[in-house]
Amino acid sequence: MSGFALVDIHERKCYDWLNVQLEGRAGDLLSSKPPTMREVADLAGVSVQTVSHVVNETGSIAAATRERVAQIIERVNYRPNLIARSMRTRETGLIGILVLDITSPVLSLIASEVEGVAYARGHKVLLYDARHDARLLRELLEQFAEQLVDGLIVVNAIDRGSTLPWLKASTIPTVLVDCLPNPTLASVAMDNERGAYLATEHLIELGHGRIAHISGDLTLEVARQRVLGYRRALTDHGLQANERVISPDSDRWDYRSGYVAMQELLARPPMPSAVFIAADQMAIGAQHALVEVGLKVPDDVSLVGFDDIDAASYAWPPLTTIRQPLTEIAARAFDLLSELLSGTVDPVKAQITLQPELVVRGSTRRIS
Amino acid sequence: MSGFALVDIHERKCYDWLNVQLEGRAGDLLSSKPPTMREVADLAGVSVQTVSHVVNETGSIAAATRERVAQIIERVNYRPNLIARSMRTRETGLIGILVLDITSPVLSLIASEVEGVAYARGHKVLLYDARHDARLLRELLEQFAEQLVDGLIVVNAIDRGSTLPWLKASTIPTVLVDCLPNPTLASVAMDNERGAYLATEHLIELGHGRIAHISGDLTLEVARQRVLGYRRALTDHGLQANERVISPDSDRWDYRSGYVAMQELLARPPMPSAVFIAADQMAIGAQHALVEVGLKVPDDVSLVGFDDIDAASYAWPPLTTIRQPLTEIAARAFDLLSELLSGTVDPVKAQITLQPELVVRGSTRRIS
DNA sequence: CTGAAAGCGCTTACAG
DNA sequence: CTGAAAGCGCTTACAG
Numbered sequence: 001m002s003g004f005a006l007v008d009i010h011e012r013k014c015y016d017w018l019n020v021q022l023e024g025r026a027g028d029l030l031s032s033k034p035p036t037m038r039e040v041a042d043l044a045g046v047s048v049q050t051v052s053h054v055v056n057e058t059g060s061i062a063a064a065t066r067e068r069v070a071q072i073i074e075r076v077n078y079r080p081n082l083i084a085r086s087m088r089t090r091e092t093g094l095i096g097i098l099v100l101d102i103t104s105p106v107l108s109l110i111a112s113e114v115e116g117v118a119y120a121r122g123h124k125v126l127l128y129d130a131r132h133d134a135r136l137l138r139e140l141l142e143q144f145a146e147q148l149v150d151g152l153i154v155v156n157a158i159d160r161g162s163t164l165p166w167l168k169a170s171t172i173p174t175v176l177v178d179c180l181p182n183p184t185l186a187s188v189a190m191d192n193e194r195g196a197y198l199a200t201e202h203l204i205e206l207g208h209g210r211i212a213h214i215s216g217d218l219t220l221e222v223a224r225q226r227v228l229g230y231r232r233a234l235t236d237h238g239l240q241a242n243e244r245v246i247s248p249d250s251d252r253w254d255y256r257s258g259y260v261a262m263q264e265l266l267a268r269p270p271m272p273s274a275v276f277i278a279a280d281q282m283a284i285g286a287q288h289a290l291v292e293v294g295l296k297v298p299d300d301v302s303l304v305g306f307d308d309i310d311a312a313s314y315a316w317p318p319l320t321t322i323r324q325p326l327t328e329i330a331a332r333a334f335d336l337l338s339e340l341l342s343g344t345v346d347p348v349k350a351q352i353t354l355q356p357e358l359v360v361r362g363s364t365r366r367i368s
Numbered sequence: 369m370s371g372f373a374l375v376d377i378h379e380r381k382c383y384d385w386l387n388v389q390l391e392g393r394a395g396d397l398l399s400s401k402p403p404t405m406r407e408v409a410d411l412a413g414v415s416v417q418t419v420s421h422v423v424n425e426t427g428s429i430a431a432a433t434r435e436r437v438a439q440i441i442e443r444v445n446y447r448p449n450l451i452a453r454s455m456r457t458r459e460t461g462l463i464g465i466l467v468l469d470i471t472s473p474v475l476s477l478i479a480s481e482v483e484g485v486a487y488a489r490g491h492k493v494l495l496y497d498a499r500h501d502a503r504l505l506r507e508l509l510e511q512f513a514e515q516l517v518d519g520l521i522v523v524n525a526i527d528r529g530s531t532l533p534w535l536k537a538s539t540i541p542t543v544l545v546d547c548l549p550n551p552t553l554a555s556v557a558m559d560n561e562r563g564a565y566l567a568t569e570h571l572i573e574l575g576h577g578r579i580a581h582i583s584g585d586l587t588l589e590v591a592r593q594r595v596l597g598y599r600r601a602l603t604d605h606g607l608q609a610n611e612r613v614i615s616p617d618s619d620r621w622d623y624r625s626g627y628v629a630m631q632e633l634l635a636r637p638p639m640p641s642a643v644f645i646a647a648d649q650m651a652i653g654a655q656h657a658l659v660e661v662g663l664k665v666p667d668d669v670s671l672v673g674f675d676d677i678d679a680a681s682y683a684w685p686p687l688t689t690i691r692q693p694l695t696e697i698a699a700r701a702f703d704l705l706s707e708l709l710s711g712t713v714d715p716v717k718a719q720i721t722l723q724p725e726l727v728v729r730g731s732t733r734r735i736s
Numbered sequence: 737c738t739g740a741a742a743g744c745g746c747t748t749a750c751a752g
Numbered sequence: 753c754t755g756a757a758a759g760c761g762c763t764t765a766c767a768g
Contacts, residue, residue, distance in 0.1 A: 048739090049739060049764085050738060052762070052763060080761085082515050084455060084744090085762055087452060088762050089763065101480075102479060102480055111497070115497055119499075124511070124512065126495070126512075128494070129479070129480060139492075143447060144494075146402070254678060255679065316656060404746090406746095416745085417747075426748090427753085448746075455761070455762090457747065457748090740768100741765095742764090743764095746759100749757095750755105751755085
């Protein structure tokens with residue numbers, strides 16, 4: 001037991017941290033209001049427009065003046081007021097990302113990746129979360145996105161109801177990611193039908209003849225495209241009579257909905273030997289339902305998911321799935337928005353489709 | 369095989385959706401600029417301040433006038449410009465939520481829950497994602513949060529470096545969630561030490577004597593508190609000689625870091641019979657490392673996680689863990705912020721601590 | 737190279 | 753009950 005309590009480098013690091021005191025001094029300024037351009041100008045003995053010019057590096061300012069103003073700015077820690085500036089310039093320098101549900105691992109990852117590119121390119125981003133609520137979505141679009149942001153990236157959120165026509169009529173440059181493909185709005189999307197086709201075909205090639213599909217929320221175009229791909233693969237291999245689609249009882253693509261859907265499938269024999277499931281989280285939930293009744297993956301039933309989220313690799317067995325190139329989706333979306341903002345591209349022509357990829361892991365097996 | 373392709377209600381629902389056409393008419397207005405209050409006033413034959421009064425329901429306006437103005441507003445779909453309004457009133461009506469990393473399931477869930485309460489109470493929210501980047505965090509705070517938002521809820525993000533003193537010096541009402549407890553800033557936090565204590569004690573009561581701890585990112589106070597709780601439980605039961613802490617090689621509390629940490633533990637025998645892991649995702653990753661080398665949970669080693677995220681219930685075996693009351697955390701945080709905004713509470717007195725709860729599931733077992 | 741003027745779209749006193 | 757005036761903090765022409 002003596003060797004057991006050994007302190008390795010990690011433990012040492014730990015102790016160091018435990019002793020760290022993060023107190024910090026109070027701020028230098030105790031002013032209750034942030035300084036204004038007027039104050040900087042007075043302090044520097046110049047006019048506000050001179051300050052404005054040095055802040056924005058516009059106009060021509062004498063080096064000495066510039067220097068003096070810069071020092072004051074530094075000293076009082078002046079920052080131009082974005083609201084006032086955008087009131088004049090009619091732009092905020094911000095881009096907005098609106099997601100259907102920030103709680104979804106794939107949507108939050110796309111959002112985060114878009115932020116990554118945006119920051120790398122010197123833009124700032126605001127996140128809007130519609131929380132699956134159509135009314136909220138609409139409000140966000142109308143009241144905030146339109147007024148606060150120069151451009152908008154809408155992730156997975158425009159599919160139902162009246163938001164699409166609204167967006168079309170709106171003047172704010174918008175790119176749709178993972179939404180209803182729409183010929184009049186710039187968009188980047190995955191070839192969902194292809195992904196579903198690849199998943200299903202993989203199962204067919206493994207010898208499976210009875211393949212069911214647990215779909216995503218069918219009010220969303222991406223979910224409908226995935227059932228189309230599944231169906232087409234079946235048809236191409238003469239298996240259309242075996243088609244069987246279970247759609248979940250909720251609009252979340254989460255563990256629970258996959259779990260419940262699989263329970264439904266189990267309740268109505270015969271059981272298929274393989275199931276293609278429209279999302280990885282759902283697939284993991286579905287597997288849970290299987291394991292609960294003593295069925296093993298892939299021994300008793302093969303499973304293929306969709307998305308390739310982190311959890312897929314760490315499930316046991318690791319989940320065979322369809323990888324969405326999220327990083328590329330994000331980069332393309334941002335680039336498209338930049339082009340829209342600079343007017344160098346026509347939205348109608350800006351339709352990007354990215355290809356998914358089959359990742360074979362341990363949840364699928366060949367049957368005889 | 370005939371019964372196999374049966375069409376149940378779900379399938380029917382699916383077909384319906386597949387046939388749906390979401391075309392939508394173009395918007396009624398093709399104006400390139402949103403209407404201004406000036407335009408509404410002219411159309412209604414009144415002054416802008418009259419329009420302002422009917423929009424804000426201030427002052428006293430003749431019923432007939434109000435009606436006429438309201439109709440114009442409706443007709444041209446006028447919406448007051450938030451930027452202009454906030455320029456005058458010095459407030460935006462928005463609250464900001466700043467999270468360390470929106471990609472984390474627990475942080476995004478807290479954010480989403482806070483949004484839920486905020487919307488229920490008629491507020492709108494903006495999300496800021498620091499992406500684990502201290503510089504970005506600082507920029508967000510200084511340039512955006514301070515100017516765009518009336519109040520701020522900071523989730524898990526203030527712990528290191530210079531942001532804490534900045535926040536103290538700042539005038540924006542702020543509540544800290546899951547951060548370094550700080551006596552001068554309002555905060556709501558979990559009793560992390562207690563949670564860790566409960567987890568460890570549970571293992572001890574099950575007969576485990578050699579219990580290791582895989583910690584979270586120790587630059588974060590919450591992680592340090594959890595090792596403290598683990599340590600105290602050991603000490604209280606005379607097991608302090610068996611203390612063993614492995615800290616991850618990254619600042620993400622993700623699957624991979626738990627996986628890597630467990631591999632480290634495996635590489636340096638003797639193996640403990642139980643491991644308390646600072647986050648559920650890490651626990652699932654850790655289990656993966658175990659299973660890979662043929663060790664079973666809970667037969668060979670018991671695991672307890674922390675957080676009780678969705679994935680915990682759907683892991684196999686279901687993960688024993690410490691539940692964080694996220695919904696309550698969110699509600700308390702928002703309420704605190706409201707009180708701060710209305711000035712009815714003193715930040716120094718506003719320190720809320722919530723209690724965690726042990727959830728026993730299948731990943732822990734009694735040993736002899 | 738620098739400053740006086742005008743205005744972005746609102747709201748808040750204040751007259752009438 | 754309604755409107756003229758002033759101003760929130762900036763930037764953009766335009767003089768000098």
